[in-house]
Amino acid sequence: MNDDLATRLREQGLRLTPQRQLILRAVVELRHATPDEVLAHVRSQVSSVNASTVYRTLEVLEELGLVRHTHLSDRAPTYHSALEHEHVHVVCRRCQKVRSYDPAVVQPVVDALAADGFVVDVGHLAIFGECADCGSAGT
Amino acid sequence: MNDDLATRLREQGLRLTPQRQLILRAVVELRHATPDEVLAHVRSQVSSVNASTVYRTLEVLEELGLVRHTHLSDRAPTYHSALEHEHVHVVCRRCQKVRSYDPAVVQPVVDALAADGFVVDVGHLAIFGECADCGSAGT
């Protein structure tokens, strides 16, 4: 993963910095994290990394195809490693729990839209609703 | 629609105010609008309506089931009338164009998740990707 980073950065004439390594590592380790959480994680290891660096780096990493983001809440976006299997996020609005599903679950939709020439970005997809636990429990 | 508003407000012991009527009307008329756009629209008719009133009112209207919101961009949410047919939003990340689809297109997904007891909020769903126009045009 660090090799990927070095390689892809070099391809773009960009530089490998300790911050970029740490931030990528944080995203991988945290699995699903907001910029803020990434910042906290990185800071727990090395003090003095700046929030703006986190934002700028996440943007770079996303352009390099190393991380991805989705919106799992009405607030900050959530980043995850692009090296994981691609997955669809299913979010319970009541308990906030996030479940990952195999992209196969949305394949029919992808196919249906493909018929119109639309290419779905499956990794970005977040499906909201109410999970079994919350639904059965009533209001 | 105004009747709905009056009725539902009364049911909750809430009050019918001119602002609430104007804001609901704005959402209906604009079809897809951010809080900001709603504010601008309302102000074009009556001066002096406050942004916080718009936010508070949209929240109330959503609780009453009269409006709905989705996230069609990384910025402000988009509100629309809940009285329209429920629809799924398909958004092109490149040209930003938003297309509405019949919920039938996602029925297989809804069914698949229902098997796990998860109830999908179809109206909130936004599917991102690249549309035919942008895809064929190349990078």
Next chain:
DNA sequence: CTGAGTGCAAAGGGTTTGCAACGAC
């Protein structure tokens, strides 16, 4: 040694909140 990358502080969008005045019922 040069320019990409960083930290810092300030500004920016969007949203929320406390509070006094207002007005629907």
Next chain:
DNA sequence: GTCGTTGCAAACCCTTTGCACTCAG
């Protein structure tokens, strides 16, 4: 008259930006 609602201003969260300094290559 009461209490839900509004306007206003300030605060808030999240993110972006300008700039001087730093350090990867």
